[in-house]
Amino acid sequence: MNRRNFLYGTAGAFAALTGGAFLAGNRPGGRAMAETFEITKTEDEWRAILSRQQFAVLREEATERAFTSPLNEEKRAGLFHCAGCDLPVYSSDAKFDSGTGWPSFWQSLSNAVGTKEDNTLFMTRTECHCRRCGGHLGHIFDDGPKPTGKRHCINGVAMTFKPGATQAS
Numbered sequence: 001m002n003r004r005n006f007l008y009g010t011a012g013a014f015a016a017l018t019g020g021a022f023l024a025g026n027r028p029g030g031r032a033m034a035e036t037f038e039i040t041k042t043e044d045e046w047r048a049i050l051s052r053q054q055f056a057v058l059r060e061e062a063t064e065r066a067f068t069s070p071l072n073e074e075k076r077a078g079l080f081h082c083a084g085c086d087l088p089v090y091s092s093d094a095k096f097d098s099g100t101g102w103p104s105f106w107q108s109l110s111n112a113v114g115t116k117e118d119n120t121l122f123m124t125r126t127e128c129h130c131r132r133c134g135g136h137l138g139h140i141f142d143d144g145p146k147p148t149g150k151r152h153c154i155n156g157v158a159m160t161f162k163p164g165a166t167q168a169s
């Protein structure tokens with residue numbers, strides 16, 4: 001979660017308590033602060049290169065059903081790449097079995113993912129996405145293992161796995 005989103009979220013909650021009069025115009029958790037990405041495509045272009053399920057997750061922030069991705073059980077050394085643009089985003093070095101049914105990591109590769117506040121489903125979560133194409137990957141929670149205490153809960157369908165090197169070159 002970046003600080004700016006956090007502040008906006010707080011302001012939004014305060015605005016709700018005060019009847020919306022305070023700091024009107026903020027959109028907590030909305031797309032008001034949409035980032036720009038190195039790789040951009042039209043919806044049709046994304047649909048042409050992604051499977052229906054990949055499109056739903058990467059471009060529409062859907063969540064795959066738990067225990068459906070073969071990457072959940074992937075235990076080999078290697079790198080997990082964004083299924084949208086092929087950027088390496090996670091390493092097997094940081095993968096752990098969270099028992100949730102989704103591939104889980106305690107950290108991303110450096111400079112690989114961006115985050116934003118997600119206020120859908122009546123809760124506040126930290127959404128994470130590929131920093132290069134903006135494709136939605138999953139969410140980050142604070143109940144992960146050491147050393148970070150973070151749990152990156154990632155949709156397997158949003159990634160491809162390449163066995164071999166565990167660090168991006």
Ligand SMILES: [Zn+2]
Pocket residue numbers: 082083084085086087130131132133134135
């Ligand atoms: Zn990407």
